[in-house]
Amino acid sequence: MTRIGHGFDVHAFTEGRPLVLGGVTVPSERGLAGHSDADVLAHALMDAILGAMRAGDIGQLFPDTDPAYEGADSMVLLSRVMGLAREQGFLLVDADCTVAAQAPKLAPYREQMRQTMAQAMGVDVSQVGVKATTTEHLGFVGREEGIAAWSVVLLDKENGR
Numbered sequence: 001m002t003r004i005g006h007g008f009d010v011h012a013f014t015e016g017r018p019l020v021l022g023g024v025t026v027p028s029e030r031g032l033a034g035h036s037d038a039d040v041l042a043h044a045l046m047d048a049i050l051g052a053m054r055a056g057d058i059g060q061l062f063p064d065t066d067p068a069y070e071g072a073d074s075m076v077l078l079s080r081v082m083g084l085a086r087e088q089g090f091l092l093v094d095a096d097c098t099v100a101a102q103a104p105k106l107a108p109y110r111e112q113m114r115q116t117m118a119q120a121m122g123v124d125v126s127q128v129g130v131k132a133t134t135t136e137h138l139g140f141v142g143r144e145e146g147i148a149a150w151s152v153v154l155l156d157k158e159n160g161r
């Protein structure tokens, strides 16, 4: 049985925080606001996995009211989500992600993001795609107010329903 999952997340830019995307700290004057490290790309990927598992979303699993997740490393959370998936018999077939950011330029960090997220999930780098786009200066992304990310995943479960 194969399940599809989709994830979407947005975080606003803020001063005084590092910009963490796909577990990689990207050189930037500003970072993203959030209870955790605000890794919007990892959050979209986690929600896609949870969606395919029909297991709610990251806000349910890691509430932003819980001090345990203050400043949390999203790669640790991603490992935990994939661990839950494995416990339920799911294997990751494939994942693909898109980050919409007007700036900074993300292409130089794309491969590192793929590798870092693949490692956190315990899968091969070939199973994780990361792409970046601007929004041609349109909307909140285009005004450089924040970054959005989307992810789709396929999970496989033997003899599952």
Ligand SMILES: Nc1ccn([C@@H]2O[C@H](COP(=O)(O)O)[C@@H](O)[C@H]2O)c(=O)n1
Pocket (backbone or CB within 6 Å): 100, 101, 102, 103, 104, 105, 106, 107, 108, 132, 133, 134, 135, 136
């Ligand atoms: N933050 C970003 C956004 C885009 N890129 C790369 O530039 C290419 C062109 O972007 P468009 O929005 O004009 O299509 C895109 O395909 C990415 O490779 C980037 O590195 N960082």
Ligand SMILES: C[C@@]1(CO)OP(=O)(O)OP(=O)(O)OC[C@H]1O
Pocket (backbone or CB within 6 Å): 009, 033, 034, 035, 036, 037, 038, 039, 043, 058, 059, 060, 061, 062, 063, 064, 065, 069, 070, 072
């Ligand atoms: C990751 C979590 C962890 O508390 O916090 P945030 O960084 O606020 O991220 P968001 O995507 O807004 O919500 C999900 C939360 O689970």
